[in-house]
Amino acid sequence: MAALGGTESPGVMAAPGSQASPLLTAETPSALERGRSGRRSRRSAPAALSPAVSVVFPGAVSRESCCRFACELLKHVLHQRHQLPLPYEQLAYFCRRAAQDGDVIKKPPSVGLASKKCQQVLVELEGVLQHLEAMFSLTLVPRVLILLGGNAVSPKELYELNLEGICVGSAEKSLKTTSCVRKLFHSLFIADVFSELKALPITGTVVMLQGHRNCGAEWFRPKLNYKVPTRGRKLTINLSCDGDVDISASAQTVTSAWEDYIWFQAPVTLKGFHE
């Protein structure tokens, strides 16, 4: 990160209103994606270039961190894309307060933070977050997808968290989770990936992730034939590790049998709400 002073022009940051950023690049689908299910895919028309944000951690990262990246990104996308009126933690606070004390802002029972809708959204989201945590404990997760609008095959927007380049280490030998999460969101902020997007109406959000086919997942449902959509607006967030990584850290990139990793889909579609 650049340390700035005075009135100097920004270093590694996007100028306000600009379309481009040093951290925002365009990329084509990965080799993993093209070689889905262990077979080479047929040659097809080249996929459209999609913006990407890359974050490199100077050391190994724990599984807990990987889970946090996914969970925090989901919460962040839901708020930034207008599916939640407040960031998740703030929403949960006001929702609990409204349910206990009655909402200070008097609204019809069908809307507002004391509403059943708000409660339902929070319960469902909490469920997804808990199951994400369980999944990350069962298997390495090379990719997570957050799909907004449309359906899982044809969403309006797609946010892909690519963890293939992560070197997973033990908690003791890995970078601190909070620092890594802050670095991720600092990079997203600098890339300014949400400001130019038009407001989305309330829509459904589907979460998918890759895991080992034999990981024993019970809640997430396997989708053997799923392919990452190529239509719709897409942002890829590539996370990787560099620097002095402890050799005992198992690099996800070293994992040999990507063919054994399949897509799983959350069995609930998160539906946001407006206040």
Add this chain to the structure above:
Amino acid sequence: MAAQLSREQQGITLRGSAEIVAEFFSYGINSILYQRGIYPPETFTRVQKYGLTLLVTTDPELKNYLNNVVEQMKEWLYKCTVQRLVVVISSIENNEVLERWQFDIECDKNARGESAPREKSQKAIQDEIRSVIRQITATVTFLPLLETAYKDLVVPEKWEESGPQFIANSEEVRLRSFTTTIHKVNSMVAYKKDSFP
């Protein structure tokens, strides 16, 4: 509502622009105070503005103080004399400046002599302001935790002379800007350089 409709139809005047920018500072400062945990969350209430759910203080003293700030800003904006508004967050223990929100204001002084309003829709300005407010909220995801919140909630009484209150060894991020065509506001936040990996 009638005044707003009139403004929408008639375009942006210097007076109207000053009101829009001052209003932004009101909501923006409230957002900073809430998002950075300077005051307890239970002292804030939700309002709808710019198509967003925003948090504003219910503390009477703080409300009064911020209203005075905003009214003064409105006057200075109308006169095109204010160049920068800075919100400084400093430690209660040792007055060390921890965080610094800087809003640079550019004013087109030609607007002072113009009779015809300038053409820019309220919606367009609102959309730009919304992006800035959203970014203020988003900064919470990476700014360092502030340990200084909630103690001795004493509200200052009046404007007084001050230095720039820069932060030693700082990082900065720039937020988006917005413009009414008469006033342009560029926002940034500086914070103590700390432990990103």
